[in-house]
Amino acid sequence: MTRPRSTESIIIVTIINVIFARSFNAVVCVSMQPASLTERNLGEQKPKTLAACHYDSDCVENAYCLSQETCQCKEGYFVDRNRTHAQCLASIGQICQVTDNCHIEGSPSYCVTGICTCPFQHHPNENGTRCIRSSILGDECTVDEECVTMNSKCYDVCRCRVDHVISGDQKRCLKVANTVGEPCDEDSQCQEYVSHSECREGSCACETNYHQRGPVCMKSVELSGSCTSHQQCVTRTHKDSNSSEVTSVDCVDGICTCANNYMTTEDSLDCVRYSENGASTINFATQLLFILSIFQILPALFRERFCFKT
Incomplete structure (x- = not known):
């Protein structure tokens, strides 16, 4: 005789049947459905392009979709086309994975x-699209870009540009100085345009026995010495000057002499204004004597004019 099932057993069996039926139907449905659009796309991906696009994903590697219209290579990458496809390759200095990623002309x-x-x-050239032969100073060249030394240029061989001189070690092009006082590293920078100059403590200065007059160096001639220009004449206190005008000393008749309104000091080494050499003291004394003499004359005049004889 079959023992009747309890209520609890019936509930458990029912739940199991429901779960099994749902699982079976799901399997059957999946197996009978046609391949989805997503699955078809996985098998047949849309080819990448460098033409029309809607999204960045439509473009080839290292390209992006501009205004949802056209693919363009990213900055630093350049278009490389052949018979079958186009791609964006890296220029010099850009990131790559293999050598084929790099785009270099010639x-x-x-x-x-x-x-x-x-x-x-x-x-590399300026925009990184070509590799150019590197030529140092003295090497043969065909274009300026080949000369790698700063401030150099191609004159069949690499040489320093105008207004530059080659350094003592033949490896650099140094800017020449146009006037006394400009910065320098070597004497040649000063001597190219300023005669009798040298590089001293980082700036161009005049050599010994020469002095600055304006932008140039002149031979120093002391008082009473022979001269051809006032710029040569110097004194103890007047030597280097940014001005080239006549000041306290001048060249008169081929001899360095104190200029107008100046007189020679007692040691004959300098020129000073008259008032600076005791002339003012003399003038004051003269004036004082004149005043005293007036006071001596006045009493006599007063007696003669206003007093009666006794």
């Missing part, structure tokens, strides 16, 4: 530690 390039790099003894 010369080989390499992906070194993740960066597109020119070969040995070559350097």
